Amino acid sequence: MICSLSKLTEKDLQEINNLEQEIHSPLLAFSCSDTPMTELSSENLQKIQSLEKKLGVSLVAVAGKC
Incomplete structure (x- = not known):
């Protein structure tokens, strides 16, 4: 399985940013595929x-x- 940083929409990024603010911690988004x-x-x-x-x-x- 290989994982890389996810390609996100502006809406996705905003939701992640909102959660980061709420939990006071940066988040990284990864997407994985069976390779x-x-x-x-x-x-x-x-x-x-x-x-x-x-x-x-x-x-x-x-x-x-x-």
Whole structure:
């Protein structure tokens, strides 16, 4: 399962902002989808981890072609 920040309408954002004000805490909205992961060799996993460290991001290898 992969999650990312949600795409929200102005109305959705306003409702979230209202609730943030009410509970005195910021909220993040995530949407998730079932995405098949791919099997990786140790070498490819190491390459991904190296690039993650270099860029300061998290990368996820999914099944399929680029």
